[in-house]
Amino acid sequence: MPTCRTLAQSGFFSAATWTLLLSLPTGAAQAQESLDMYFIDVEGGGATLFVSPTGESLLIDTGNGGQNAARDANRILDAMQDAGVDWIDHLITTHWHGDHYGAMEELASRVPIRHFIDHGPGVESIAGVDEFLNTTYRALYERADHTVVTPGDRVSLAGVDVTVLASAKQVINRPLPSAGRPNPYCANFVPQGEDNGENAQSVGILAQFGAFRVLHLGDLTVNTEFELMCPNNPIGTVDLFVVSHHGQPSSNAEVLVHAIEARVAIMNNGTRKGGQPEAMQVLYSAPGLEDLWQLHFSQLSGQEYTVPGLFIANPVDAVESSMPIEPLTNPRGSGAPPRPVHNGEANWIKVSGHADGSFTVTNDRNGFMKTYQ
Numbered sequence: 001m002p003t004c005r006t007l008a009q010s011g012f013f014s015a016a017t018w019t020l021l022l023s024l025p026t027g028a029a030q031a032q033e034s035l036d037m038y039f040i041d042v043e044g045g046g047a048t049l050f051v052s053p054t055g056e057s058l059l060i061d062t063g064n065g066g067q068n069a070a071r072d073a074n075r076i077l078d079a080m081q082d083a084g085v086d087w088i089d090h091l092i093t094t095h096w097h098g099d100h101y102g103a104m105e106e107l108a109s110r111v112p113i114r115h116f117i118d119h120g121p122g123v124e125s126i127a128g129v130d131e132f133l134n135t136t137y138r139a140l141y142e143r144a145d146h147t148v149v150t151p152g153d154r155v156s157l158a159g160v161d162v163t164v165l166a167s168a169k170q171v172i173n174r175p176l177p178s179a180g181r182p183n184p185y186c187a188n189f190v191p192q193g194e195d196n197g198e199n200a201q202s203v204g205i206l207a208q209f210g211a212f213r214v215l216h217l218g219d220l221t222v223n224t225e226f227e228l229m230c231p232n233n234p235i236g237t238v239d240l241f242v243v244s245h246h247g248q249p250s251s252n253a254e255v256l257v258h259a260i261e262a263r264v265a266i267m268n269n270g271t272r273k274g275g276q277p278e279a280m281q282v283l284y285s286a287p288g289l290e291d292l293w294q295l296h297f298s299q300l301s302g303q304e305y306t307v308p309g310l311f312i313a314n315p316v317d318a319v320e321s322s323m324p325i326e327p328l329t330n331p332r333g334s335g336a337p338p339r340p341v342h343n344g345e346a347n348w349i350k351v352s353g354h355a356d357g358s359f360t361v362t363n364d365r366n367g368f369m370k371t372y373q
């Protein structure tokens with residue numbers, strides 16, 4: 001401020017100029033108020049941090065556990081630090097798969113988590129999961145708040161309207177305000193085999209800050225997408241779609257992806273998880289979609305289906321000399337080679353959404369930034 005003082009003392013500024021200058025900081029601060037989101041790289045798992053304009057935080061999922069718990073907790077902590085967040089106000093665990101709750105205990109040992117939100121008990125009767133829920137998870141939520149949500153519930157995040165659309169395979173049964181028109185994509189829906197597992201149980205939410213709308217449905221699979229979206233679309237359109245289930249074709253049916261007319265989609269895929277041609281075709285042909293951003297390059301896309309590198313936040317540790325044009329057929333079964341690793345430096349994709357509906361997406365790896373007016 002010395003420069004200002006010197007100029008003022010010199011009588012350079014008129015009273016009118018001072019009035020204008022004094023009014024600027026407040027106006028500028030208001031214009032920059034944003035709902036910030038960090039799409040954290042947890043190697044094909046889930047971890048998305050929402051930070052409200054007042055600094056309140058909502059984390060959706062906590063990445064992987066076991067030997068990767070510290071890695072993924074550290075990556076979440078890095079994003080929290082960047083956002084200036086010292087604790088988590090609300091943690092939604094979409095469902096009880098290890099790539100979504102794995103690093104919870106590690107994260108909770110490092111920062112306070114004040115409110116735990118989930119769909120209820122697991123449905124897969126997996127010993128490790130049930131033990132986690134009955135011991136570790138119970139101990140965590142007993143000294144905090146705990147809510148089992150049902151569709152239509154709200155999560156209280158200051159200045160941001162967060163509505164639960166799906167939970168425990170139930171979906172919201174009334175449209176959100178100004179939505180509810182017939183969904184033209186329902187007629188061509190092709191059901192898949194019934195999903196009796198955890199993915200279909202995912203807690204899904206719509207977050208709205210002013211006119212800016214974000215849809216995050218966890219790993220919800222296609223038959224439940226149909227239940228949610230047909231015959232009438234209860235959501236309307238959104239600005240940002242968090243691609244479901246890491247970009248796998250067992251989710252992301254046209255009834256959902258085409259009906260919501262998202263301007264931007266962000267895919268939390270891994271190097272060899274998500275990004276298969278069937279899912280990419282649905283995304284690329286989605287009405288109104290301007291860009292797809294990815295947390296990882298996907299071998300399952302190949303050059304044929306991948307987005308330009310500018311939109312991709314993370315490579316693999318050992319980068320191959322060239323990428324085949326043909327997408328890789330996902331190797332499965334006991335003979336499949338291990339997925340390529342990426343334990344080194346990780347980059348997030350950050351989104352800042354504004355109340356007027358505009359938003360900016362930034363790739364932390366290369367600094368590439370794009371604003372959607």
Ligand SMILES: [Zn+2]
Pocket residue numbers: 044045046097099100219245246
């Ligand atoms: Zn998952």
